[in-house]
Amino acid sequence: MGASPIYTPRMRRALDFDGDDVETIFKGMQLDIGAPPQFMDFRYRVTDAKHGEFELAHCGALMDVEPMGLPFVTAMCHDIEDPTFDATAAASNPRARMRPVHRPPRAPADRMPHCLWTVTIDDEADPLPFPEQALRIADSRAATIEMARGIEGDGRTDYRGPLESDLRFEAFSTWTLISLLNEIALQGHLLTLSFNDSITRRFGAAVAHDIAVKRFIGIAGVAAGRVSKTLGHDASIEDVLRFHPAFHPSSYIDVRIGGGKISLHDCPAIGDAGSGIAWADLLADGETEPFAAIVRAVDPRARCTPVEPAAGARRTWAVTMASEAADEVPAVLLTKVSTGADFEFEER
Incomplete structure (x- = not known):
C-alpha cells in the first residue's frame, strides 16, 4: 500500500496512457511488479468503463503459501489482498473497489481459477484516502526521480488504445x-x-x-x-x-x-x-x-x-x-x- 500508489502513476506517464476507468486500472496492474506475467496469470474482462472483473488462472504466490497451511493462505489472500487491491485500484480512481467473488482457501482444493474479483467504480462512493504509508514514501527521492527517455522508430512507444489481454513487450x-x-x-x-x-x-x-x-x-x-x-x-x-x-x-x-x-x-x-x-x-x-x-x-x-x-x-x-x-x-x-x-x- 505504500508503493503502488506511487509507481502506478509513474508507469502511466512512462507509457503515455491515462484515465480513471476500469481499463486504465487493468493496464496499471499489467505493469505492476507485484503481478509478473504468467507467474501471476491475471486475466482481465472489461464490461464497461465502470465495471470489470479479473481472475488468476495461475497464482504463483498461492502455490508458495498453500503448502504452509490455511493461516498463511488466509493472511495473504484476505488480510494482505483486501487493502492492497483497493489501494491499487484507487491509484487510478479513488472511487474504485475490488471485491472477491471467490478466493482461497480453495474449496474444493483444486478449484480453478484460483480467484475471481470484480472491479466497480461507484461515482457515489466516498473516495478512498491516500494511504498513510504512501504519503511517507511520496517524500522519497525514489518517488520523484527522473528517468532518461528516448524516442525511436523500432516499435511502440506507448500503451494508448484498448487493453490487450497478453501485452506483447517485444x-x-x-x-x-x-x-x-x-x-x-x-x-x-x-x-x-x-x-x-x-x-x-x-x-x-x-x-x-x-x-x-x-x-x-x-x-x-x-x-x-x-x-x-x-x-x-x-x-x-x-x-x-x-x-x-x-x-x-x-x-x-x-x-x-x-x-x-x-x-x-x-x-x-x-x-x-x-x-x-x-x-x-x-x-x-x-x-x-x-x-x-x-x-x-x-x-x-x-x-x-x-x-x-x-x-x-x-x-x-x-x-x-x-x-x-x-x-x-x-x-x-x-x-x-x-x-x-x-x-x-x-x-x-
Whole structure:
C-alpha cells in the first residue's frame, strides 16, 4: 500500500496512457511488479468503463503459501489482498473497489481459477484516502526521480488504445523497453522502502535492519541466478552485476563494475525516505553479503571482499576466486522456497 500508489502513476506517464476507468486500472496492474506475467496469470474482462472483473488462472504466490497451511493462505489472500487491491485500484480512481467473488482457501482444493474479483467504480462512493504509508514514501527521492527517455522508430512507444489481454513487450521500442525496465526496477526500490518503513514502525530499527539485510541477500542471490540463466552460460559475473535489477535505475543507485571490482558511489538512494532503509543504505554501511550472494550465484567459487574505496567511491569490493565452491547462505535458500525462483516464462 505504500508503493503502488506511487509507481502506478509513474508507469502511466512512462507509457503515455491515462484515465480513471476500469481499463486504465487493468493496464496499471499489467505493469505492476507485484503481478509478473504468467507467474501471476491475471486475466482481465472489461464490461464497461465502470465495471470489470479479473481472475488468476495461475497464482504463483498461492502455490508458495498453500503448502504452509490455511493461516498463511488466509493472511495473504484476505488480510494482505483486501487493502492492497483497493489501494491499487484507487491509484487510478479513488472511487474504485475490488471485491472477491471467490478466493482461497480453495474449496474444493483444486478449484480453478484460483480467484475471481470484480472491479466497480461507484461515482457515489466516498473516495478512498491516500494511504498513510504512501504519503511517507511520496517524500522519497525514489518517488520523484527522473528517468532518461528516448524516442525511436523500432516499435511502440506507448500503451494508448484498448487493453490487450497478453501485452506483447517485444512490440515496444528499445528505448521504451529500457524505460519500462528502469521503472520496474524502481518499483522494487519503492517496495523495499515501504516494507522497511513498515517493519521499523512495528518492531523498531534494529529488527528492521536485520530483516532488510537478510531480505536483500535472498533477493539479490536468487535474482542473480535468474539473470545469469537468462544471459546464458557465457555470462560473466560482471555481466550479471550490470544487469541486476537491484542496481537500476542508475539515476537512483550508482553501482559501478569493472576490473574485478564493484564500487558504490554517492547517489540519491543513500539516505532516502526517512525511516525506510534503502538497499543502497546497507551497502553504504559496508554490508558485503548481498554482493557475495550475487557472485556466488554465477560461480560458487567466487568471493566478494571489501577493499580500499576506488577514487570517488563510498565503498569498493573486490571479486576473487577460491579453489572450492561456497555453500549457499540461509537467506538465499529461504528465498528459493518460492516457486518464482525457478519459474520459466513461456511463449504464448
